[in-house]
Each structure stands twice: as structure tokens, then as C-alpha cells.
Amino acid sequence: MLQSALVEKVGKFRSRGVIVDVTALDVLDSFASRTLRDIAHIIRLRGAETVIVGVQPEVAFAMVQLGITLEKVSTALDLEEGLAYLDQKLQHARATP
């Protein structure tokens, strides 16, 4: 449900980037990270970039212990860093012919 709502908004606002803030999550288990991966994948298919931000240090530690890597998904520290990352990435994308 989250996925379809997001995808709809991406289309509606013609977004180039989506920042998913998981600061409030005290746990990111394998199901949650699969969901995040799927979201990023679908959004990429719609032509936009996804950045996951706000993973807490303890949560990051637990995730890697569990074997969850979220590879192929961009991550940044927080909202500010996420925006900076998207700015840079989208500038580059706009520039290349």
C-alpha cells in the first residue's frame, strides 16, 4: 500500500527524487528492508532516485548482523545529507547529454 501511494505521488508531482526517512524506526528487520528495496526499485522504474535516510546507529548494527545490506539502495545520514546527495546526483544527470 505504501508502495502504490508513493508511486502515485511520484507520477503526480513528477518527482525526480524521493527521500525515505526511517529515523523513527527502532528496528529494521528483513521484511522492512525488503520493502525498502522494493520501493527503491519501483521508484527507479518510474525514473526517480531514492535515498534512505535516518538509519540509527544501533539499527544499522543490528541490520548488518542480520545480514541485511540494502545494496543498490542509496543511503545518507539524514534529510539534509539526503537532499545534498540528490542535488548532486540530479545535477549530474541533467548535465550528461
Added chain:
Amino acid sequence: MREQHPDVDAEYCVPVASVNDIVTARLQGRVLAERLGFSAGEATLVATAISELARNIVQYAGNGDIVLRSTTNGTRRGIVVVARDRGPGISDLKLAVRSGYSTSGGLGLGLPGVRRIVDDFQIVSNREDGTTVTVTKWRF
């Protein structure tokens, strides 16, 4: 700072039948772990293990329980998590818990991951009785 010493045999049972119950169970686990003196990082590990086990219950059995218990081996304190359900059972237990270091493996049940983050891992599963996973994490 004084740490608190709850009764050694405090036990909490969280019925799990929906995704909301997963959150309840892992929050309860975190609270118990912190009361037993686990660090924030270790409490997160406990909560994550509970989340995985509770999620399996909801997704594959429909409903079950998460039982949380404090324990001691004389010198160290620890937490025991029992995840039990009367679901269809796991047919290939060996495959379910197998893993390499860098693969997630394990039939999508997240059990290899759980096994990595706990100190003791036991599983009993068959079609008649369902599945019971018992894990223990000791405080450092």
C-alpha cells in the same frame, strides 16, 4: 548509576496475530532487555530478533505467541525469547537455518540472521504441533 534488578523469573506473553502485535512484542522485548541492563545496541539486537520471529508467525501461521523471560546462569543475566505457533511447520529445518556469511538464505524466514545475533538458538517444528523457536541472548 544503579542498575535495576527485576525478579529473575519475570515472564511476559505477547499474543501475535497482526503486524501491530509485532511492534508490541519487540517493544516489550526492548523494555525487558534494557531493564536487565543490556546496552542500547544489544537491546536493538533483541528487538530485531523478536521482530523477525514475530513476523514469521504472522505471515506463515496467522497467530501465535512471543514469550519473553529473563534468565540467569549464576553470573550473567540474559533474556529468553520463545516464539511459538501452531502453523504448518517448516519442512526442511536444515535449509531454514543454513547460511553463508554474506547471503541471507534460509527460505526467506530470516532464521540464519536471527541465529547470528543470538547466543543460543533452538527450533522445533513439525506439521502436527507447529513451530517453536527458543533463543537466548546473554548480557555482556
Added chain:
Amino acid sequence: MTTPWETQLKSLIQTEPARSPAATTALLRELVEHLRQHRTELREEWARRITEAKVLTAMSDAEIFAEATSVYDNYVAALETGTFEALQTYSRNLSERIIPRGVETHEVIGIVLLLRDVLARSLFAKYQSDFQLLNRILDAYEPAANRIANTVAVGFVQERERIIREQQEAIRELSTPVLQVRERLLILPIIGVIDPQRARQLTEQLLRGIRANRARVVVIDITGVAAMDSHVANHLVQTVEASRLLGATVIVTGLSPEIAQTLVKIGVDLGKMNTVGDLQGGIEEAERLLGYKVVPSEAPALISGIRDET
């Protein structure tokens, strides 16, 4: 001369079977009464024997006497109530006070056994004329006294272990600083032997440091690490991955051929891991990553805008 209470007691123990709860309770009450009555002299006797035995040398006589008073009272209270939670709490509190003074486990056990002995002798002296009653009194006293000694000793040892763990943790934290050398750049030099506990602490410290310093690049230097088993090597890989989840890129420097081999053995694709020969080279690479922006030449204003912010 026997008191009315003693007469009552005698008739009670003659009718009750030995070691019945009622008899034991009555006997304990009797001896607690005696111990309270003779509190001052017994406490002094005990303190004297402590000094004689040359234990608790780290404490002054005045201090010993002060602590002895509360230990005595707690001891007798435990005998009276038959419950030991309060005693355990008291024991841990006491231990927290005296462990920093250098008091050792054998000293604590020693003084508790001395108290037990002082009290037992006092009971002997009082009831020696009635052998049967003396026996019954000691039957009631002994298990309780044993339990008290055990409770106090266990409380002390647990407290000691807790303090040692805390100190070890503090030492580990001090010995592995996470250094911020430039904005957004952290260096974590690792020296010496890494056990699993230290590895875990290193990772936690690093991740907290990444968040606190808003680091974008981390250089982990393992020049000072002689060897690494597969568990610790795996932990290093996990640290790199966890750092990435916080948006930081990790550069590993000082990788020896042996450690490189260990990493390959556990399945790490070294081509994917960002490694540089030495720390200096690593810092240069980090600066390059931080200052390097892929920007079009048509938008110079935007470049300097971003740079100013960092």
C-alpha cells in the same frame, strides 16, 4: 535463671518435632532476641576479631566499626525475617562502597564468617547448660547463617564483576579514539589485538561518531593490526556496511597481505572494498571523495553554493 519465654520455648520444642517450621521460627526468634540484647558487646567482639585477623586493612578502625554496625543489624534482620532480598541489596550497596577502597573477596567472606563464629560462640555460652536446647538452636541457626554468608559473598562478587566490566568498557573506549581530522572525515586507527567485544565496541563508537560528526568518509587504518581471524575480519566487513547505511563511505588502509587473504577467505570481494595502501594515501583519497563533485561547467554558481555549505 530462665525467662518465661524460655520456659514457653522449651515446652514448645519438646512437643514439636525437630526442625518443624514452627519450632524453627520460635528458635530463631529466641536467638534474634538474644543477639539484639547483646548487640553492643557482640559487635565490639566482632570488630576486635576483624582487626586481630588483619583483614580490611584498607579501612580505618572507625570505618570498620561504622560498617560493622550496619552489617550486624542487617545480619540479624535476615535471621529474623528469613528473607534475603534486603540483605542482598544491602550487600551490593556495601560492596559498591568498599570495592573502590581495595577490599577483596576473601576479606568480605572472612569477616562474615567471623561474625557467624562470634554469634555462634555467644549462643554456645548462653545455652551450654541445656544440651538439647543448644542443639535445636544451632540446628535453626546454621542453615540461616550459611545462607547469609552465601548471600553476602555472592552480592560482593556480582558487584565486583559489574565494576570490572564497566572499567574494561571505559578503558576500551579511551584506547580507541575516533578522530575527526577534517570536516566530514573521520579516522579510526586500530592498534593491537581485537577481540570480539572490542570489535563490537569499535563499531558502536564509529557509528555514533559518524552520526555526531556527520561524517561522509571514514578511514579505518589497520596498519597496527598484526593479524585478524575470520570472525574479526567479518566484523570489519560489517562495520563497513553499517557505515554505509549511515551514508558514509569507508576506506580501509594498512591492509597487510595476510589480512587481505583472510578477507578473501571469508568471501569478501576486495575489488568492491575501498582499500588504499597507507593512511596518508587513504586521507588523500578521502579528501578527493569529499571535494570531488560531478558538476556541469554551465553551473558554476551552484558548485560554489554547495562548497560553501560544506
